[in-house]
Amino acid sequence: MNNFIQFYYEKLQFYEEQLMEDLAELVSIRSVRDETTITNHAPFGRTIRDAFDQMKSIAERDRFLHEDFDGYAVHLEHGSGDEIIGILGHLDIVPEGDKEDWTFDPFTLTEHDGYLYGRGVNDDKAPLLAAYYAMKILRDLNIPLKRKVRLIVGGAEETTWECIDHYFKYNRQPVMAFSSDGDFPIVNGEKGVVQGSFTLNNEHPSMNKSPHLLLEIQSEKQRGYICEKCIAIFESSSPESLKNLLLEADEVIISNQTVTAFYKGEKTLSRNPQKGQSGFFKCSKDLVGIREGIRNAEEFIRLLETFFLEDVYGKKMGLFHEDQEMGISTMGIPYVVYDGDHFEVAFDYRFPKGQTLDLAIETLQSFSDQNHLDLIIHKTHDLLYVEPDSKLIRTLQQAYIAVIGENAGCITKGGISYARALENGVAFGPTFIGDHPNTHKPNERIRIETLYKAIIIYCETLRLLAS
Known part of the structure; x- marks a missing residue:
């Protein structure tokens, strides 16, 4: 000394x-x-x-x-x-x-x-x-x-x-x-950082005989954490059978034909989504599992399964990058909401060398265009x-x-x-x-x-x- x-x-x-x-x-x-x-x-x-x-x-x-x-x-x-x-x-x-x-x-x-x-x-x-x-x-x-x-x-x-x-x-x-x-x-x-959200206009309920209708998805509109708590509300002609299908829910409440499922993860910073359990992922698993029984939200559920579910690195959207010195990219989901007309999924993407801010935004925009989503960029920072x-x-x-x-x-x-x-x-x-x-x-x-x-x-x- x-x-x-x-x-x-x-x-x-x-x-x-x-x-x-x-x-x-x-x-x-x-x-x-x-x-x-x-x-x-x-x-x-x-x-x-x-x-x-x-x-x-x-x-x-x-x-x-x-x-x-x-x-x-x-x-x-x-x-x-x-x-x-x-x-x-x-x-x-x-x-x-x-x-x-x-x-x-x-x-x-x-x-x-x-x-x-x-x-x-x-x-x-x-x-x-x-x-x-x-x-x-x-x-x-x-x-x-x-x-x-x-x-x-x-x-x-x-x-x-x-x-x-x-x-x-x-x-x-x-x-x-x-x-x-x-x-x-x-x-x-x-x-580097790109924070924003995707919005999807929901299709009208189909005329098929599926017993369940997704009414609403609630979670706190926050930035900085992954989606810790998520609530999905359904209308169902067979509420008890729906309850039995909601395998990931921490609690399910039935009131007449309304079924409310509660999902809870861990409070985890959205810059490190790999370190905690997401309430959004738990809810997504249930939606994917019962998709045939839901007479709306077909396109939203397809997006969940294809691009979001269990992906904390941006691989499914083509955003994954790895650098020997700076490590790997991450993709956190801070919230997801549905009001009966529009789905909104927020994202927090962080990237190392090998990726650029312009290319990241271009990829996000291309993904949005291909899937008929509206993209809103909330905040960006270059690496x-x-x-x-x-x-x-x-x-x-x-x-x-x-x-x-x-x-x-x-x-x-x-x-x-x-x-x-x-x-x-x-x-x-x-x-x-x-x-x-x-x-x-x-x-x-x-x-x-x-x-x-x-x-x-x-x-x-x-x-x-x-x-």
């Missing part, structure tokens, strides 16, 4: 109580985008504005130079020099969901069994403060820097990214940078890949090895971090292999040891990058 790292740990110990107080203040703010409270200098709503103000108050207390960019973003600075080393983070969060699913109050920072709990504690409030305290420790130690260190804080990372687009209209890119919103060792690859032998990666590896004592390999993730907004940047921490932070889920958390290690790694990283 070099002398610098010993000094970092000593300073961190001095600031430990203040760090927890600052984090508690930020976690207490429900900084979810709220368009009903938009005002001047609060383009994402009042609570995100409150989070920015709290971060500015922390910077003012510690006498850091800072600047507010119309409520879209804020930056804080240490050092001087013509070139900038950047750290990107964000203060907006996703909603907490059902509080009944939380063990602890999501907006009260809670320490339990070596972890800190609270919405946003891992994504991205504690990592943001880790970078901030690294800047603070470097300044306290009077370590000379040749480049300016700038912490850039956005307010719409979880939604539209207007924050970072607005910021870089008025500020030049850092020469090297990282986002504190990923994993250790180094996320040098982030898969990110930084060569492992670049100066940025080699410097991050040097810092990681100095602190952790292990080699720092490069990994690819399906997630979307601010690194994509950088000309020369990657996601770097805070999550270590073996951590389970429950990002975007109930009981979001960060290991205290993980947070402290991240601070020390960021101290050494900034020292190396800026000097």
